[in-house]
Amino acid sequence: MSGLFAGTSLERPVTCERCGEVLAECGCPRGAGGEVVLPSDQAVRVWREKRRGKFVTVIRDLDEAASDVPGMLKALRKKLATGGSVVAGKKGAEIQLQGDHREVVVEYLKGLGYPAKGAGG
């Protein structure tokens, strides 16, 4: 029996709007609202700030749900051989690293597909 919705989108399995895969097989990163958020969708900023006379490199505007923030922190701490932590910022999680590593961090993020830019003085 041909159903009322034969041939319409309601009969097809729901597929990812980005990669076209059936949702169960889609590996696209998603934000808290369930929408696809790729690294290329995140215009992250890397700030260099001075605190108590010492430089701190801060990564802002990361989508916490769609990005592996703890994994990035771990990789950057190892790469830069410095201390760092994830803190709650005004607009979600921030990665803070001790020292001035802005240029290296921007390149690292670009390598992951983020359109990262340096910010601050």
Ligand SMILES: [Zn+2]
């Ligand atoms: Zn997908």
